[in-house]
Amino acid sequence: MELSGRLQAVASLVTAGHRIADIGTDHAYIPIFLVQEGRSDSAIAMDVNEGPLKKAEEHVKESGMEGRIEMRLSDGLEKLEPGEADTAVIAGMGGPLMLRILKAYPKTVGSLRELVLQPQSETAKVRAFLLEEGFLFLREELVKEDGKYYPMMKVVPPHDGSLGSPEKDGENRKEPVRQEIRPENQDAEDSREPGCGKPETPDVWDETEVRYGKLLLEMRHPVLREYLLREEAIRLQILDGLLGQSGERITGRKRELEEELEYIRKGLKHYAV
Incomplete structure (x- = not known):
């Protein structure tokens, strides 16, 4: 099979x-x-x-x-x-x-x-x-x-x-x-x-x-790198669309996206030469 x-x-x-x-x-x-x-x-x-x-x-x-x-x-x-x-x-x-x-x-x-x-x-x-x-x-x-x-x-x-x-x-x-x-x-x-x-x-x-995934990061798994880069691009695009907008909900969403980007970039540091 x-x-x-x-x-x-x-x-x-x-x-x-x-x-x-x-x-x-x-x-x-x-x-x-x-x-x-x-x-x-x-x-x-x-x-x-x-x-x-x-x-x-x-x-x-x-x-x-x-x-x-x-x-x-x-x-x-x-x-x-x-x-x-x-x-x-x-x-x-x-x-x-x-x-x-x-x-x-x-x-x-x-x-x-x-x-x-x-x-x-x-x-x-x-x-x-x-x-x-x-x-x-x-x-x-x-x-x-x-x-x-x-x-x-x-x-x-x-x-x-x-x-x-x-x-x-x-x-x-x-x-x-x-x-x-x-x-x-x-x-x-x-x-x-x-x-x-x-x-x-x-x-x-x-x-x-x-x-x-700690083990994925330690082995620098290529599929994880691809995933992280995709997630980074998605969040940057969303943030770009929020430029010029204000309000409590928008501010909270921006903060959430920036926090997620911080973790994504920490993950990508494992792939730095």
């Missing part, structure tokens, strides 16, 4: 050999691809709507993978028991819905070895939540397809039972976001095992990195 560039990038983030749960599977393209390619022995394809799940089931039958891909009608992670999957793929849904799913089932999320997430909106809020909850970022990717930009990330949940603690609140964050990072020479698999303990080296994500 051939995948779109976006889905191919999502699938590439899944660790080979893992049991997969695809949340909001739609057509089950990712589970079919991973099983057909030998990247996964089995998968669970889940969707909240019967229509998409029926289509997914038809695609699974056409692929001859009925015995290896199980279909489940499920609202988010509701029908996934802890320990049934190693990797949860949640792709192609809005950030707020993704956050609702992650917050609703902390025990199941905490049992996973990794999650591959591709939010369609409010990506910065998703990153902030993950960092505040102690998720470890292993990889980030950004794909442009049909004129749209799709950020995605591979993260490891904390395995110390801290998920869903009431004292953690990403919305009320005041200080730079911190996460525990894995030293480069440490085996990534070690950090995914439940009860493995936390890595020793702290890292700090500032607001620019939360907005655009």
